[in-house]
Amino acid sequence: xxxxxxxxxxxxxxxxxxxxxxxxxxxxxxxxxxxxxxxxxxxxxxxxxxxxxxxxxxxxxxxxxxxxxxxxxxxxxxxxxxxxxxxxxxxxxxxxxxxxxxxxxxxxxxxxxxxxxxxxxxxxxxxxxxxxxxxxxxxxxxxxxxxxxxxxxxxxxxxxxxxxxxxxxxxxxxxxxxxxxxxxxxxxxxxxxxxxxxxxxxxxxxxxxxxxxxxxxxxxxxxxxxxxxxxxxxxxxxxxxxxxxxxxxxxxxxxxxxxxxxxxxxxxxxxxxxxxxxxxxxxxxxxxxxxxxxxxxxxxxxxxxxxxxxxxxxxxxxxxxxxxx
Numbered sequence: 001x002x003x004x005x006x007x008x009x010x011x012x013x014x015x016x017x018x019x020x021x022x023x024x025x026x027x028x029x030x031x032x033x034x035x036x037x038x039x040x041x042x043x044x045x046x047x048x049x050x051x052x053x054x055x056x057x058x059x060x061x062x063x064x065x066x067x068x069x070x071x072x073x074x075x076x077x078x079x080x081x082x083x084x085x086x087x088x089x090x091x092x093x094x095x096x097x098x099x100x101x102x103x104x105x106x107x108x109x110x111x112x113x114x115x116x117x118x119x120x121x122x123x124x125x126x127x128x129x130x131x132x133x134x135x136x137x138x139x140x141x142x143x144x145x146x147x148x149x150x151x152x153x154x155x156x157x158x159x160x161x162x163x164x165x166x167x168x169x170x171x172x173x174x175x176x177x178x179x180x181x182x183x184x185x186x187x188x189x190x191x192x193x194x195x196x197x198x199x200x201x202x203x204x205x206x207x208x209x210x211x212x213x214x215x216x217x218x219x220x221x222x223x224x225x226x227x228x229x230x231x232x233x234x235x236x237x238x239x240x241x242x243x244x245x246x247x248x249x250x251x252x253x254x255x256x257x258x259x260x261x262x263x264x265x266x267x268x269x270x271x272x273x274x275x276x277x278x279x280x281x282x283x284x285x286x287x288x289x290x291x292x293x294x295x296x297x298x299x300x301x302x303x304x305x306x307x308x309x310x311x312x313x314x315x316x317x318x319x320x321x322x323x324x325x
Contacts, residue, residue: 012171012190014096019087019180020281031088034285037293038081044296045070047310055309061144062128062243065121066299068148069250072117073292076110079103080288084180097167100182105163107181107288111258112209113155118251119213119220120147125244126220130227158205165198179281181288214255221248246299253294257287 020027052058052067083103087093095103127138166184172192179186184202188195221244228240300306 012097012173012175014094014175015100015182015187015190016176017083017087017093017095017180017182018176018178019084019093020278023278026278027088030285031085034081034088034289035085037289038077038085041073041077041081041289041293041296044293044300045074048296048299048306051306051309051313054313058306058309061124061139062121064144065117065124065148068151069114069117069121070296072110072114073295076107076114077289077292079106079110080181084285084288087180095182097171100177100187101163101167104166104182104184104187105159108162108184109155109159111155112158112205113151114254115209115213115258116151116154117148118247118254119216120144120151121247122217122220122251123147125247126224128243129224129240154209158209162198162201162205165201169193169195169198180285183284210255210258217251249298250291250295253291254287257283257291 020030048070049067052063052070080103083093083095124139124144127135131138162184166187169188169191170193171190174190174192177183177186177190188198191198224244228237231237231240300310
């Protein structure tokens with residue numbers, strides 16, 4: 001009992017985000033780059049959402065999923081980037097236990113949702129290319145809205161489970177998180193109790209949100225590529241592939257970085273060199289900022305419908321301004 005009381009008395013009330021405090025010059029460079037990328041994320045994804053709502057030609061399942069992805073990227077980066085920027089400016093940035101839990105929960109929910117959403121988008125492309133005649137029936141409004149709702153619900157459920165398990169751990173003294181944000185693997189290293197259940201839970205989450213969706217996406221693209229190769233004309237093949245090439249590019253970037261980060265949860269006792277530690281943090285930053293920035297750029301550059309809709313929207317806005325003058 002006395003041991004339990006001692007643990008409770010020493011429970012950590014706040015955490016210190018160490019980030020890259022040992023590399024002030026690198027922090028200054030990353031602050032400018034991260035701020036610039038965050039503004040591009042808000043602008044690029046904001047434009048995509050506006051265009052998909054504004055243009056009736058884009059009121060299709062593919063663009064519905066794309067607008068969900070854009071909204072998700074804005075939410076994900078907003079849950080972490082302001083904290084990252086602050087940590088670059090403030091050495092040993094402090095954050096309360098509850099704020100840390102909220103930030104971690106939001107980031108987990110958005111990442112989990114994106115994993116499922118990307119697999120739903122792959123299924124949409126599979127139906128569009130492999131079963132075009134049945135596409136309106138299979139991908140009805142009820143179906144694609146339900147698919148999006150399932151993605152958001154699954155991400156939220158996983159977030160609740162992982163965050164609940166993490167906050168129940170005893171944190172008895174060490175409170176310096178060696179990261180930009182309240183990243184769960186960095187947080188688990190500070191726990192003074194057994195983290196076996198947490199590690200097993202993360203492994204289970206990896207299976208559900210990384211492995212299964214990736215298998216689903218891979219199967220969808222096997223059928224898609226097989227169908228495209230059967231198209232007799234080169235122009236037909238090009239058009240068919242162009243409808244899914246942007247999604248495939250996003251999947252490769254997203255899953256490539258997230259697998260590198262989370263596929264093998266490390267023990268809290270693992271020891272790294274300073275160089276390895278910085279590399280892990282920069283990869284985490286890439287996943288958290290660069291990927292959401294690239295999504296609207298990739299979809300805009302590789303999609304004639306989006307480019308056309310943006311041009312129409314800008315030209316109509318210009319016409320309205322002239323008429324008011």
